[in-house]
Amino acid sequence: MFIHLVRVIRVQKIMAIFLLILFTAILVMLIIMTYRIHSIAGKHIDDEAIHEKAGWIQGWVYGAIICTIIAIIASIYFIVRGTPYEGHLMEWLNIVVRVMHITFGIAWIGASFYFVFLENALNRTENIRDELAGNLWAVHGGGFYYLEKYKVAPKTIPRHLHWFKYEAYFTWVSGMGLLFIIYYFNTSAMLIDTNVLKLSTAAAISISLGSFIVAWIIYDLMCKSPLRKIPWLFALTGIIILTGFAYFYSHVFSGRAAFIHFGAMIGSLMVANVFFVIIPSQKAMVNAAKKGMAPDPQKGKNALFRSISNNYFTLPVLFVMVSNHFPSTFGNKYQWIVLAAISLGSAGIKHWLNLREQGRLSVWIMPVSVLLLLAVAYVTAPQPSTTKCRPVSYAEVNAIVQQRCIQCHSSRPTDNVYTAPPNGVKYDTPREIIAKKDLIMQRVVITKTMPQNNKTNMTLEERDLIRCWIEQGANPQTP
């Protein structure tokens, strides 16, 4: 039986190594192909048809490169699965994809902020040609830039026209990658909290993905309904529905997963706006202009509406994504109210900034939004425990840590998910426990977000004993 098992595992590993070599060879070929296509297109620089075709093929080759890289990572995963390198691989995937996500996100939101700034700062009055809406001089990075905005479209559409879409798409793709690496690969540790709802892995992932689709359908219908003609009613309906989603997420997933899903859901709406509405509208306008026809103004209006909508989503998404790292926000009992308030407050600040850029002064929006965010900070503040402490010995605390924490936080964890100490936090010696006492206070006593999802069933009495021991000076000696 045992020998049979070893044999099966070996065969799997050999298969994975074979696949790794195969995919690496394919990757090298694909990369060489991109250079060949590039040089062919370079030789026929004036032939528009060849250029267009080369661009089209290049797009597919890039797609194939991404798929091959994913296949290579999957093969490596199967090779290291069950060894101490598995945790290490997941950590590095997490780092690399996270950096990509942040970088694409900065490029996307940066471009979006830049164009909003352009709109607001254009010179629309002095020395403007008839066909122009405005122009702008700028100095940056040691050079002078001069920019013109057309009222509708130039008479001929230039061959090299820059589109801003891949920032958005790649932000979403890398974000979904992170969702996979952190939450779907580890559903029992990260996505599901059995104290909230007992879900199977398949059910949890289906709910997660399904919720994004449902959110888009609702939002898209809202945008197409007469509701959109009355902005305040549109916003109010949106806020109520978003709060519903926050409530839903916090009643099916772990606290941290609920937060990330709320952010990922809004982020998905933003990218879907770009993919399904903004870019197709722009393509239709460019095609109309190429044929010498007047572009359909309704298309432009639809795109603008979605673009403004995205503009209001930016700050809430950033705020929610960042609070995902702060247990005092997602560890709260009423985390869905925290989510709703954070979103409303940060969207309010965005509204104030927009009005200001348009030269419209509003007195109350900023203070109300800031007050709302301060209220969140106030409401999530720790409740001081009122129970009196008796002298607590290190031996008692150590016994609790051995029983509830060491499964994960040890140089050799015994947990079924964590094969290396999470965040490098180990509690093998008194020194290591004392060094982390403030963090322990925060995670175990105040936010109660450790043990993770209370996997090791820590009791409230034990939390209180730890609090007393820390308040009494975290003495390593047993009195």
Ligand code: HEC
């Ligand atoms: C099931 C595994 C598991 C158990 C059991 C567990 N933890 Fe954790 N712990 C984690 C993971 C995963 C992280 C990193 C993710 C996070 O911060 O939420 C973490 C992070 C922490 C951090 C934050 C470290 C930092 O650098 O921010 C502290 C403090 C902590 N744990 C304390 C404890 C204590 C004390 C116990 C026992 C009462 C405990 N944990 C039990 C998995 C566990």
